[in-house]
Amino acid sequence: MSWGSHVLVGYDGTHGSERALKWAAEEARRRRLPLTVCHAWRWPYPIGHIDHEGVAIVKRMGEHLLDHAVALARRTAPTVTVRGRMLEGPADAALTHEGEGAELIVVGSHERDELPVGSTALRLPARARVPVVVVRTTGTRHREIVAGVDGSPGGDAALAFAFEEAALRGWTVRAVYGCWEAEAVGGDLMLLGDDRRLRETCGARLERAVSPWRVKYPHVEARTSLELRPPRQALFEAAEKADLVVVGDRGAGGFDPLRLGATSSAVLQHVPCTVAVVPSARG
Structure with missing residues (x-):
């Protein structure tokens, strides 16, 4: 079964997304596929209140987060080809679109029983056309x-x-x-x-x-x-x-x-x- 040509992971700087990043890097290594690290950003205020300088700051912060994530992925799986992608918009929509050519999409999660209704971890699997992995732990206990x-x-x-x-x-x-x-x-x-x-x-x-x-x-x-x-x-x-x-x-x-x-x-x-x-x- 083949779903695409790369592994896609969403990253937002949280501990949950860092676990997902490491899981995805190891998965890409096992599948011998490149890894795409995606950070989705958006202006958090109504469209009528755009501050162009503020938008530039939000984008730069996102770029720094993405650079950090790409470096971490390369350290985790040195043999994997890693690229970063900055996307604009809600994370679930951005990852769904970017994931059309992916073998699977990987995202982090809150602890169980703490997923809000609008969480990416709940919305993305309902929209995506490829498998979505919601990572809670990177440890191996039971195999x-x-x-x-x-x-x-x-x-x-x-x-x-x-x-x-x-x-x-x-x-x-x-x-x-x-x-x-x-x-x-x-x-x-x-x-x-x-x-x-x-x-x-x-x-x-x-x-x-x-x-x-x-x-x-x-x-x-x-x-x-x-x-x-x-x-x-x-x-x-x-x-x-x-x-x-x-x-x-x-x-x-x-x-x-x-x-x-x-x-x-x-x-x-x-x-x-x-x-x-x-x-x-x-x-």
């Missing part, structure tokens, strides 16, 4: 990637990205299917009243989803977890022992193309580790 599966195109896209990342890093994949929800069983509410049929039907769906990726990546250790609980609860628990959680932009119950699915949004806001949101194939 496991959790992928959310539900039989939807979003779940298949999450599996593809999870196996690719596991192959790059030498980590394991755990495919998690929380099936105790109407959307997760394709709307067949009768299944929710019969645990045996639910396990058989959803277990077969889970194995069918994972099987092609086991064949494509035979050296990646992979296991499956069928959970008789809502998808978000299953993923919250699995994330406690993962270094990366991968979800689709919307699952079987997501119908608004301009918004993240409810489970993906909840995962972004509440799990303790880094999260990747992967878009389904779009025409």
